[in-house]
Amino acid sequence: MRAMQVTELGKPLSLRDIPHPSAGAGQVVVKVHTCGLNFGDLLAIKGTYQERPDVPFTLGMELCGTVTEVGQGVTRFTAGQRIAAYCGFDALADFAAISADICVPIPDVMSDEDAAAFLIAYGTSHVALDYKAHLRAGERLLVLGASGGVGLTAVELGKLMGAEVIAVARGAQKLEVAKAAGADHLIDSETDDIRDCVKALGGADVVYDPIGGDQFKAALRACRPEARLIPLGFASGEVPQIPANHLLVKNLTVIGFYWGGYTRVNPKVLTDSFEVLTDWYVAGKIKPHVSHVLPLEQANEALDLLRTRKATGKVVVRVA
Template structure:
């Protein structure tokens, strides 16, 4: 089978021919159709992600495909079933042996491209806004990096949950995508004063931040009393230091959030979230935004779209030939 592997850190992926894996105890073998790319994949390539497997390894955090074989002890899935999965690695290969526990059956209505764009982006935003921040109808949600893979889902879900959504993104084209996803107010991070505009709109009750840096600082100073801040990534490259005195004076809450961590500490948080999200998808309430679909052998070009911030929403690699 073909696979795109990391053979050296901070270097382009290498297309390799590998032996097809076999499913072990509690695993299934997936014939991979599509793989969704994420900002975390860029960190993995650089060797700065929280998980660092031995070289060489196959990149790709999430995948969608069809089960072709079952390992011993797997009873809740069947051969021929279509699933999506968050695996952390192995998505950029034609086959993957993965734990049955991380597989999420997908409905007939969901395309393979949508399925590969679904779990991490929507799952991250839904758990952050619903489970962690307890976003309420009528509250004002400020989304930084709003045109990105997870940011755009935060805009969409925030609107669906009844919030007034302020989207911050770079440039008119990206803001237009945010508007289409449901944003009520748009802020251009290249030219606008985030703090001043948010305060003029009435202040933020919840801040969703995958960016960090100066944008986080501006957002924090535009928060209403008792607002909740969710730092969940640092695309700017700067991890903000949160002044405790501002938390104290304004009764703010900073919520640490690592979506993938719930797979180990409380997996029901993820499974409950997926069940709700898939219901919304089938009902036509969610529409994944995929800006680019790229073949496996061009995965390096696909990653460059993320690295250079030329994509909106998700970039999906088409693995099946």
């Protein structure tokens, strides 16, 4: 079968022919339809992601597909069932053998493209804002990187949860995407002073930050007393160092958050979140924004869209 693999760290993926997987105990084999790309994929290629498999490995963190084989002990799924899964790796291939525990059934009304764009982006934002930050209606939510895969869902969900949403993105075109997702206020990170703009609006109660670097520092200084800050990625390339005295003076809380870690620590957090998100999707309250869909053979070009920040929302690879 075909697979797009990392054969050398820091180099483009290679399209290779690898053995077809079989289902082990507790696993299912999935015929992959679509794979949603994430910033973590770029880190995995460089060898700087939290998890570092041995080379060669197949890239791709989330997928939508159809179950073709069920392993021993699996009772939740049957052959022919459509599922979505956060698998960490192996999604950029014709078939993947994955743990049944990380699979979720998807409604018939959800397209393959939407399903591949759904789990990580919406799951990250929902668990971060609801379970971790306890965002309340009427609070002011500051979203950095608001036009990206996770940032855009934070804007959409924040508005749905009743917050006043401030979106920070680069350039007028990306800000328009954030506005369409429900942002109340727009800040251009290329030309505007984030700290001054947020303070002029009254400060932030919750900061959602997949960017890090100078934007985190500006957001920290624009927080209201008792604000909560959620650093969940460092797309800027800089991990900010947090001055403890600033936290003390304003009674601020910085909340560490890695969505994928809950697959091992407390998967019920993710499955409960997905049930809520699926209900919202079926009710028409949320809709993934997919800016590009490319075939498996063009996975390197798809990754370049993320790397060069030319995409908005999600980039999806169509496998079958």
